[in-house]
Amino acid sequence: xxxxxxxxxxxxxxxxxxxxxxxxxxxxxxxxxxxxxxxxxxxxxxxxxxxxxxxxxxxxxxxxxxxxxxxxxxxxxxxxxxxxxxxxxxxxxxxxxxxxxxxxxxxxxxxxxxxxxxxxxxxxxxxxxxxxxxxxxxxxxxxxxxxxxxxxxxxxxxxxxxxxxxxxxxxxxxxxxxxxxxxxxxxxxxxxxxxxxxxxxxxxxxxxxxxxxxxxxxxxxxxxxxxxxxxxxxxxxxxxxxxxxxxxxxxxxxxxxxxxxxxxxxxxxxxxxxxxxxxxxxxxxxxxxxxxxxxxxxxxxxxxxxxxxxxxxxxxxxxxxxxxx
Amino acid sequence: xxxxxxxxxxxxxxxxxxxxxxxxxxxxxxxxxxxxxxxxxxxxxxxxxxxxxxxxxxxxxxxxxxxxxxxxxxxxxxxxxxxxxxxxxxxxxxxxxxxxxxxxxxxxxxxxxxxxxxxxxxxxxxxxxxxxxxxxxxxxxxxxxxxxxxxxxxxxxxxxxxxxxxxxxxxxxxxxxxxxxxxxxxxxxxxxxxxxxxxxxxxxxxxxxxxxxxxxxxxxxxxxxxxxxxxxxxxxxxxxxxxxxxxxxxxxxxxxxxxxxxxxxxxxxxxxxxxxxxxxxxxxxxxxxxxxxxxxxxxxxxxxxxxxxxxxxxxxxxxxxxxxx
Numbered sequence: 001x002x003x004x005x006x007x008x009x010x011x012x013x014x015x016x017x018x019x020x021x022x023x024x025x026x027x028x029x030x031x032x033x034x035x036x037x038x039x040x041x042x043x044x045x046x047x048x049x050x051x052x053x054x055x056x057x058x059x060x061x062x063x064x065x066x067x068x069x070x071x072x073x074x075x076x077x078x079x080x081x082x083x084x085x086x087x088x089x090x091x092x093x094x095x096x097x098x099x100x101x102x103x104x105x106x107x108x109x110x111x112x113x114x115x116x117x118x119x120x121x122x123x124x125x126x127x128x129x130x131x132x133x134x135x136x137x138x139x140x141x142x143x144x145x146x147x148x149x150x151x152x153x154x155x156x157x158x159x160x161x162x163x164x165x166x167x168x169x170x171x172x173x174x175x176x177x178x179x180x181x182x183x184x185x186x187x188x189x190x191x192x193x194x195x196x197x198x199x200x201x202x203x204x205x206x207x208x209x210x211x212x213x214x215x216x217x218x219x220x221x222x223x224x225x226x227x228x229x230x231x232x233x234x235x236x237x238x239x240x241x242x243x244x245x246x247x248x249x250x251x252x253x254x255x256x257x258x259x260x261x262x263x264x265x266x267x268x269x270x271x272x273x274x275x276x277x278x279x280x281x282x283x284x285x286x287x288x289x290x291x292x293x294x295x296x297x298x299x300x301x302x303x304x305x306x307x308x309x310x311x312x313x314x315x316x317x318x319x320x321x322x323x324x325x
Numbered sequence: 326x327x328x329x330x331x332x333x334x335x336x337x338x339x340x341x342x343x344x345x346x347x348x349x350x351x352x353x354x355x356x357x358x359x360x361x362x363x364x365x366x367x368x369x370x371x372x373x374x375x376x377x378x379x380x381x382x383x384x385x386x387x388x389x390x391x392x393x394x395x396x397x398x399x400x401x402x403x404x405x406x407x408x409x410x411x412x413x414x415x416x417x418x419x420x421x422x423x424x425x426x427x428x429x430x431x432x433x434x435x436x437x438x439x440x441x442x443x444x445x446x447x448x449x450x451x452x453x454x455x456x457x458x459x460x461x462x463x464x465x466x467x468x469x470x471x472x473x474x475x476x477x478x479x480x481x482x483x484x485x486x487x488x489x490x491x492x493x494x495x496x497x498x499x500x501x502x503x504x505x506x507x508x509x510x511x512x513x514x515x516x517x518x519x520x521x522x523x524x525x526x527x528x529x530x531x532x533x534x535x536x537x538x539x540x541x542x543x544x545x546x547x548x549x550x551x552x553x554x555x556x557x558x559x560x561x562x563x564x565x566x567x568x569x570x571x572x573x574x575x576x577x578x579x580x581x582x583x584x585x586x587x588x589x590x591x592x593x594x595x596x597x598x599x600x601x602x603x604x605x606x607x608x609x610x611x612x613x614x615x616x617x618x619x620x621x622x623x624x625x626x627x628x629x630x631x632x633x634x635x636x637x638x639x640x641x642x643x644x645x646x647x648x649x650x
Contacts, residue, residue, distance in 0.1 A: 064421065092495070095432060095435070095436055095488070095491075095492075096389065096429060096432040096433060096436055099428070099432060099488070100425055100428065100429055100432070103424070103425065103428075104421060104425055107420060107421040107424060107425070108421060110420070111420055111421055149487060150491070151491065152488065152491060155484060155487045155488055155491065158484075158487065159480060159481075159483075159484040159487075162474060162480040162483065162484075163420070163424070163477065163480055166420075166475070166476065166477060166480065167420075170417070
């Protein structure tokens with residue numbers, strides 16, 4: 001580590017859903033990265049073979065001294081900060097823990113980099129949850145839509161942005177900020193709606209059920225789902241072409257009801273799918289419609305979504321059929 | 326502790342500047358409080374004799390279990406949360422530490438009270454720093470003026486408010502929020518401008534200096550100074566008549582330049598005071614004018630400032646003359 005002629009990228013939260021896709025995307029190497037450092041509490045359950053050498057460091061990012069020392073040794077040119085406790089539900093059960101861990105690990109990255117005198121571009125990943133309750137006139141949601149965070153998790157993300165701005169303005173850090181909408185794709189955990197639908201369906205196909213029935217929450221809500229591979233492309237595009245201190249929605253710009261998604265899945269598998277409504281799966285006071293506006297991301301970086309929702313669903317069904325145990 | 330017929334008030338941050346004045350104000354007993362619990366890391370250097378029995382608990386509020394247990398035993402009807410790391414300068418030196426400690430201890434109060442099934446009114450003390458950079462058209466600053474926080478300390482206070490709103494809306498906590506402007510009064514530490522001027526002057530009077538000269542920063546800035554005893558009255562008035570979830574500016578509504586304050590001091594001591602400009606005392610990018618609007622506090626609680634700035638300065642000079650060592 002630490003050779004000056006190389007371009008190095010540190011990624012945090014590498015045991016999560018998005019990181020392996022980002023690593024795969026970096027291998028296309030439009031940033032010229034020659035070394036990747038993966039920071040997390042644990043190793044990923046899945047890792048892609050990649051043409052770029054990747055080192056895995058098991059580290060608690062709450063330990064700032066250890067984090068600073070690791071980053072100082074590595075001398076990153078880029079940091080992609082994916083580590084977070086991203087569960088809104090958990091943030092209600094343990095507000096302090098969720099709020100503070102989220103912010104603490106992020107602040108530890110910023111404070112470390114403000115001490116390490118190395119020009120480094122940092123991608124701070126935020127969430128569409130920051131917008132909170134929106135009205136129909138706010139759709140599609142632009143970066144200028146006022147924030148109205150409704151959970152400790154969402155407040156933490158708003159605070160992360162406010163702190164980022166201070167570090168850009170006062171310490172000259174080069175931070176790009178996202179507000180990322182719903183992700184979807186192969187390997188997503190089945191606690192999320194779409195992978196849960198697919199897992200239920202694949203199990204019933206396997207057991208030769210005569211009819212396929214899935215338990216769902218409210219299917220009328222409209223969400224903006226972006227394939228995780230397009231999310232990864234957006235993050236790399238932002239590292240390349242984003243503007244320091246700017247905020248970018250990362251989304252598809254299109255909305256679908258969960259009902260439509262069930263229909264798409266039914267088409268793909270060529271069988272009817274019945275739904276039973278499970279009140280336990282309905283979130284209280286959920287926004288009826290969330291669709292983001294990705295004009296800024298598209299215009300400034302040239303990124304466009306490359307995978308249709310149907311293609312994503314097909315890939316998820318294929319992956320789940322092959323790997324579900 | 327814990328008799329049900331009594332009305333109990335817990336106060337955090339009792340080793341600080343404001344707490345003894347709040348305790349004194351509570352002794353006028355318009356809230357009918359019969360027992361006070363003082364929570365801090367250390368005992369106060371100054372404590373008023375009070376007609377209400379006060380117990381001091383030395384406790385690190387970062388330890389939520391200990392805090393919850395203490396509050397559960399005490400069963401407070403009121404909590405006045407004064408504890409904070411309130412130095413903006415420190416928040417720049419150690420952003421994580423300042424930010425997270427401030428929020429952590431506050432969240433620990435809220436999370437504890439959301440678990441203790443006891444109706445309790447909580448006063449969350451915020452800061453005029455939350456407004457950040459303001460323009461002349463924002464003066465006097467109302468509660469509706471957009472926030473534009475410019476330090477980790479100020480971001481922490483904005484986050485504290487956002488989190489308070491969630492706990493009011495989702496856990497039914499009864500929280501009143503202040504944005505408190507500059508405080509001034511006897512016993513204020515001389516790291517602040519006015520007590521520093523007075524300490525320098527008192528030392529020179531004592532040493533029979535022929536001319537009195539003080540080192541100052543920028544004397545042209547205009548600030549809204551409220552006597553700490555009026556601050557204490559405002560906090561008690563808000564506990565009595567404030568509206569749950571509402572935000573109140575706590576300020577005098579009047580602005581003075583630091584030059585004017587030096588003139589007032591000169592009048593009071595009956596001697597000319599010369600100033601020498603010390604660039605080290607000038608804060609970068611400070612707001613030229615901060616004056617708050619206290620209409621909401623006055624209208625809703627009947628509170629009015631009772632001590633003029635000249636009376637405050639006289640009391641400070643008297644106190645410093647008697648106690649400076």
